[in-house]
Amino acid sequence: MAATTTVCLEPRVKEMLNGLKTHREESYNSVIERIATMAYDSEPLTDSEIKGIEESLKDIKAGRYYSEDEAKKMLGID
Structure with missing residues (x-):
């Protein structure tokens, strides 16, 4: 089972994450993972x-x- 961490978000940040969901039921974890993967520079x-x-x-x-x-x-x- 994965460890769980609680994160406090400002309402505007939560709305931004909602806008980045690929579908209504996508988890915030998936959204954040996608963003982090795009931002990570492997080289x-x-x-x-x-x-x-x-x-x-x-x-x-x-x-x-x-x-x-x-x-x-x-x-x-x-």
Whole structure:
């Protein structure tokens, strides 16, 4: 038998969960499990990927980037 936990929800959150039910009799457990499964990232970013993104954002902020048209022209796919 599964363990049971009581959760206190604000009425607006309960209504949101009701709106996410796939059918009227679907349990809140199933709704929450579906949401949690969608939100769970089984392949989170590595430290080097995060560092690369941070470096790219710095380049963008410093104006070191090419427009799509410029990149196409440089690659000869214009």
